Amino acid sequence: MAAHINRRDFLRLAGLGGVVFATGLGYTADAATSKGSKPEEFYWVQLSDTHWGFEGQPINPDAKGTLKKAVEEVNRLPHKPDFIVFTGDLTHTTDDPVERRKRMTEFRDIVAGLNVKTVKFMPGEHDAALDRGKAYREFFGALNYTFDHKGIHFIVLDNVSDPAAMLGDAQLEWLKTDLAKLNKDARIVVFTHRPLFDLYPQWDWATRDGAKAVELLTPFSNVTVFYGHIHQEHLQMTGHIAHHAAKSLIFPLPAPGSAPKRQPIPWSAAEPYKGLGFRSVEAAAEPASKYDITEYPVNRA
Secondary structure, three states: OOOOOOHHHHHHHOOOOOEEEEEEEEOOOOOOOOOOOOOOOEEEEEEOOOOEOOOOOOOOOOOOOHHHHHHHHHHOOOOOOOEEEEEOOOEOOOOOHHHHHHHHHHHHHHHOOOOOOOEEEEOOHHHHOOOOOHHHHHHHOOOOEEEEEOOEEEEEOOOOOOOOOOOOHHHHHHHHHHHOOOOOOOEEEEEOOOOOOOOEHHHOEOOOOHHHHHHHHOOOOEEEEEEOOOOOOEEEEEOOEEEEEOOEOOOOOOOOOOOOOOOOOOOOOOOOOOOEEEEEEEEOOOOEEEEEEEEEEOOOO
């Protein structure tokens, strides 16, 4: 008799990447939102920092092809994710508002090729800081919002449209009001672009009032944050809250403070696409829950 292989095991056997870490998130059987929805097993895919419009040479000579390859890779996953989320810097910054909208149009057209029904977006500072998100909203909608899916409450925060790299008092009040509707043992996932904590402020790797958001989230026992911006995998805890950074789809950046300047790591002809990738995040419906995070290369060709 053939052994039973569940979807999680199949993903691990597929040869597309390895589970690099998992965050334990305990919860009770009825812990969800105040609406009482029950946890179920599912997974989503996170892509980040595509920087469409970036001129590649010599940092990424395939700058116009990397995003398309990532779309192909996601479409080749053996099981379709429930949704996909892009955690900011969809496009590369430009002072020209016409060019900004052109890049957003091209980005939107490329990711329309994803064979997943639900795709969530959020801005990065490259998308939103120069016009406070005006063009971004025209193409992708709200800068911050919430949604619920299979027992998890998702919160999308905007820490980029304010050029001062702040959430702002109005958004913090909005977050406080939203959290007030939830049970303390609700399962909460937060998406941001910049880190909410002071990872390395000298490189703009921080949110000036991010500590206020973390303070609002801390009373809740099951909170995890996924963000982008730093173009690399990184895990940091603020108390019991885990903050996971994602790789970029355009170029990697050095570890915090490991280089004199925040400059892209050079492209390697011997190892093309090294340091680039996306991830799947699986939410298991078990009493001692874990989010299993699997990292995938951007191109297997």
